[in-house]
Amino acid sequence: MKNILIYTIIFACLALFSCSDVLEEDPKAILTPSFFETGQGIEGGVISAYTSFKSMTRQAGMFLTCWGTDEYTFGQQVQNNNWNSYTGIDPNEGDADDLWNAAYPAINTCNGVIELSANAADLTPEQLANLVAEAKFLRAQWYLILVQTYGGATLDLGSGPLAFNRNPTDEFSLNNKQEVLAAVIKDLGEAAVELPDAPRNEGRVWKASALHALARAHLTNGDHASALSAVQQLIPDATSPAANFGAGLMEDFAMVHAEDNHNNAEVLFAIQGETTDRNELNSRGGWQNFFFRPFYVQWAGMNRDVENGRPWIRFRPTSYLLNEVYADKVNDSRYDKSFQTVWYANSLTAGDNRLTGNQELRGIPTWTQEEADAGFVDQSMVGELKFNIGDTAVWMVPGHLKLTEDEKNKRGYAALNPEDYDISAYPSLKKYDAKQRPFPGTSADPNVNSYRPVIIYRLADTYLLGAEAALLSGNTALAADYINTVRLRAAFPGKESEMMITAADVDLDFLLDERSRELNGEFMRWYDLTRTGKLLERVQAYNEQGSPNIQPYHALRPIPQSQIDLAPGYPQNPGY
Numbered sequence: 001m002k003n004i005l006i007y008t009i010i011f012a013c014l015a016l017f018s019c020s021d022v023l024e025e026d027p028k029a030i031l032t033p034s035f036f037e038t039g040q041g042i043e044g045g046v047i048s049a050y051t052s053f054k055s056m057t058r059q060a061g062m063f064l065t066c067w068g069t070d071e072y073t074f075g076q077q078v079q080n081n082n083w084n085s086y087t088g089i090d091p092n093e094g095d096a097d098d099l100w101n102a103a104y105p106a107i108n109t110c111n112g113v114i115e116l117s118a119n120a121a122d123l124t125p126e127q128l129a130n131l132v133a134e135a136k137f138l139r140a141q142w143y144l145i146l147v148q149t150y151g152g153a154t155l156d157l158g159s160g161p162l163a164f165n166r167n168p169t170d171e172f173s174l175n176n177k178q179e180v181l182a183a184v185i186k187d188l189g190e191a192a193v194e195l196p197d198a199p200r201n202e203g204r205v206w207k208a209s210a211l212h213a214l215a216r217a218h219l220t221n222g223d224h225a226s227a228l229s230a231v232q233q234l235i236p237d238a239t240s241p242a243a244n245f246g247a248g249l250m251e252d253f254a255m256v257h258a259e260d261n262h263n264n265a266e267v268l269f270a271i272q273g274e275t276t277d278r279n280e281l282n283s284r285g286g287w288q289n290f291f292f293r294p295f296y297v298q299w300a301g302m303n304r305d306v307e308n309g310r311p312w313i314r315f316r317p318t319s320y321l322l323n324e325v326y327a328d329k330v331n332d333s334r335y336d337k338s339f340q341t342v343w344y345a346n347s348l349t350a351g352d353n354r355l356t357g358n359q360e361l362r363g364i365p366t367w368t369q370e371e372a373d374a375g376f377v378d379q380s381m382v383g384e385l386k387f388n389i390g391d392t393a394v395w396m397v398p399g400h401l402k403l404t405e406d407e408k409n410k411r412g413y414a415a416l417n418p419e420d421y422d423i424s425a426y427p428s429l430k431k432y433d434a435k436q437r438p439f440p441g442t443s444a445d446p447n448v449n450s451y452r453p454v455i456i457y458r459l460a461d462t463y464l465l466g467a468e469a470a471l472l473s474g475n476t477a478l479a480a481d482y483i484n485t486v487r488l489r490a491a492f493p494g495k496e497s498e499m500m501i502t503a504a505d506v507d508l509d510f511l512l513d514e515r516s517r518e519l520n521g522e523f524m525r526w527y528d529l530t531r532t533g534k535l536l537e538r539v540q541a542y543n544e545q546g547s548p549n550i551q552p553y554h555a556l557r558p559i560p561q562s563q564i565d566l567a568p569g570y571p572q573n574p575g576y
Contacts, residue, residue, distance in 0.1 A: 033166055036116040039123045042131050045113045049138040050203070052106035053271045056145075056523060057286035057454045060098030062315070064149060064557060066291075068550075069525040069535075070542040071321045071516055075313035076295055076424040086539075086549040091561035091576050099149060100560045103142040108157055110139035112164040133194035137205050137213065140187035141269075144217055147180040148527045151556040151573060155183055172567040174559075181221045188214040192233070198246050202263050203272045203453070208234055208245040212268045212457045215465045220531050224472040231466035231482075235459075238466060238481035241489065247459050253490050253518075254337040256460070257431040262453050269457040273450065289450040291315045292429035292521065299414045301345030301364045301393035306435055306446045308343060309428075315521070316426050320542035322399075323418055325516045329398050331495040332487070334517050339427035345393040345413075364388070367412070376410045386412030396427045429521045460486050460518050467511055468532075476503035483514055490517070508532060530555045551575065 035041035055061055059080075066072045067084040074081045080095060082088045090096075113135035117128055139162075146153035152174045157165040162183060192210035199206045211234040218227035234243050241249035248265045250256050256266055263270060273286065293311035296302050304310065317339075326335040349363050367381045387393060394414045397403055408415040416425055434450040437443045467482035480503045491499040501510075515528055529535035535555050539546040553575030564570045 033112060033116065033164065036112040036164070037119040039120050039127070042113055042117045042120050042123065042128070045109045046131050046134050046138070049106045049109050049113075049135065049142075050272065052102050052109075052142070053456070054286065055098050055102040056456070057271055057288050057450075058098075059287065060095040061523060062288065062291055063095050064099065065523045065526045066315055066521060067526075068539065068543065068546050068554075069529055070318060070538040071325075071520050071525050072315040073318050073543055073545050074423070075316040075426070077313040078423075079314065081545070084543070085545045086551070086554050089554075089558060089576065091558040091564070091572065093558075096558055097560040097562055099145060100563060103146050104154070104157065107139050107142050108165055110135040110142075111157070111162060114139070114162075115164045129194055130196060130200060133191045133210075134205055136187040137191040137195065137210050140184045140191065140217070141213060143180050143184045143187075144213065144220070147177055147184070148220060148530065149557050150559055152176050153180045155180065170567050172563075172570055174571050178221070181217060184217045185214065185221065188217055192230075203270065205269055206245060208243065208247045208459075209268045209457060212459075212462045212465070215462065215469065216457075219465060219468060224469045228466060228469035228473055231462055231469060234462055235466060235482075238463070238478060239485055241485060243459055243462070247462075249459055249463075249485070249489055251489070253334055256458065257455070259433060259436055259452065266459045267453075267455050267457075268459060268462070270453040270455045273452045273454070286432075286450040286452070286454055287312075288432040288454055289434040289452075292432065294426050294428055295424040296343050296394060296428075298424060299343070299394045301347060301387060301389070301391075301413070302343055303347040303349075304446050305346050306437065306444060307346070308340075308446070309433065309435075310446050313424055315429070316423060317429070317520075318542055318544075319418070319421075321516060321520060322421075322427065325513050325520075327399075329400055331492060331498040332490050332517065333492045334490045335398070338429060338431060338520065339396075340430045341396040341398065341427045342392055343394040345387055345389050345391050348389065364393075365412075371409065374409070376406075377412075396421065396425075431521060454523070456523060460489075461515075461522075461524075464511065464515050464518065467506070467514075468508075471506055471508065471511060476506045479503070479506045479511070483511070486514070486518055508534070512538070 036045060063080055063083045067074070068086060074084050080093070082090070082093070083095065114132055117123070117132055120128065123131070143153055154172050155161040155175045156173065158167050158169040159165045188210050192207055192214055195205060195207045195210055197207055211230050215227045215230040218230060234245070234247065236244065246265060247268065250264060250266050255261050256264070290310045290312040291314040293309050293313060295311050295313050296308055297304050297311065326332070329335045345364060364385050364387060366383050366385055367377050369382050371377060372379045372382050392413050395416070397415055397417050399418050402417050403415055432450060432452070432454070434448070434452050437445070437448065438451060442448045463482045463486050467479040470476070470479040470482065480501055483506065484500050487499040487501065488496055512528065512532065512534060516525070526535070529538055536550055536552055539550045553573070556573045558576035559570070559572050564572060
């Protein structure tokens with residue numbers, strides 16, 4: 001960590017205080033601390049801190065928050081499965097390094113903004129206050145990630161706690177969870193007062209963002225009453241979909257993640273996507289649009305395309321998620337609106353069967369005499385294609401519509417019941433689909449990284465945090481009100497009454513399942529399970545690969561060995 005403690009790399013905005021509606025960035029060189037004493041430096045430092053969170057949307061952030069839970073296990077193209085199986089976890093593992101190493105330069109940049117910005121004479125008092133408040137939020141957010149991941153963090157980078165560091169040192173101490181959370185809560189409490197009532201422009205945080213993060217920090221600290229207070233400042237009426245400071249639930253759950261609805265009123269904090277050229281997109285864009293894909297090209301009639309995305313086959317939903325958490329697929333629309341279950345034929349010569357080592361392309365099959373004799377189709381259909389381009393090629397059949405073998409055979413296409421799902425065949429989470437192609441030369445390329453913002457905090461999560469705080473404070477009636485507001489939005493038309501619950505229905509397990517129904521795959525599940533003390537229990541019960549191996553100490557990730565090597569005496573978490 002020595003190399004990050006003197007200066008930080010700044011990403012100054014393209015135009016200081018631009019009238020643009022979008023958070024923009026432009027890489028600059030390494031800058032001296034004096035740069036923080038100018039308006040350009042302060043603005044650039046804040047944008048640099050926003051940009052640092054993009055590590056969450058690539059491999060490390062996704063592996064460390066989605067895998068090894070009751071929601072997701074590994075797919076066929078497994079990589080770094082140790083995070084899911086809880087075997088062979090090594091402090092030298094690069095994914096453990098990535099969040100740690102991304103956090104501290106951003107934190108030190110925020111320290112510089114907060115400490116040195118008063119000397120920026122070219123800023124108005126309002127501009128200065130907004131930028132400092134944003135820096136407090138962003139510093140707190142990184143420390144919250146660190147404490148949830150590793151259990152502690154370093155507050156003194158060499159010049160004193162939360163001070164901008166100017167001097168190289170290898171003498172660091174690890175602050176414990178309570179010390180770090182105290183700093184987080186102080187920053188977020190001040191940010192909730194000092195931030196504006198609405199975003200300054202698209203992608204910037206505001207009061208609603210800070211109150212949400214403050215509620216999460218208090219819950220992580222075990223202070224349920226303070227968490228509930230923070231939620232109630234944002235959501236004064238638990239039964240209303242409208243909140244303070246312009247925040248509100250989308251009317252339709254499907255609209256929250258719609259590709260043309262970025263940074264909507266429900267979004268409280270999002271990591272902004274790339275808006276530059278193709279080369280920068282592929283080197284710096286997110287990967288979230290690849291990870292959840294099954295190997296759909298193994299089936300006849302299917303070839304890789306933009307509509308269906310590049311299949312990396314990494315994150316496979318657990319049986320528990322698909323069949324128990326989403327057991328109600330009749331009243332609750334969120335399964336249908338979260339998962340792609342149907343693929344439509346896009347090629348007469350598709351079906352890349354690489355999983356079995358066969359590189360030949362299989363065309364759409366024709367009906368055979370044997371199938372006609374078995375009564376699957378009329379004799380007149382012998383020799384005809386079973387389906388054509390644009391027709392269903394694959395259907396992941398939900399449990400309540402389960403087909404018999406004869407019913408599957410009569411359809412002609414690949415129809416898989418839940419027991420047929422495997423490491424390469426499963427419903428695909430579609431929240432992160434990136435089908436639009438805003439960059440020249442990419443219109444037909446399925447291998448393009450995501451350009452989209454990635455939601456980290458949204459208002460539905462605030463309602464569920466409020467429910468958690470109310471439940472743990474003993475107010476199950478209020479917890480049910482928060483949950484019902486989210487469930488009402490999720491109901492199929494005419495099924496609203498069937499979605500309502502009572503106070504007697506609310507316990508921690510129900511709430512965790514509700515969080516999965518609403519938020520699955522959204523970079524927080526591992527944190528939810530560790531915060532509520534349910535990681536061990538739920539992995540043992542619902543994650544087949546992790547179940548035999550997980551131990552209590554796995555509720556923390558290992559401190560990166562690179563940090564320990566740089567700072568003799570720096571402690572490692574128990575068990576690693």
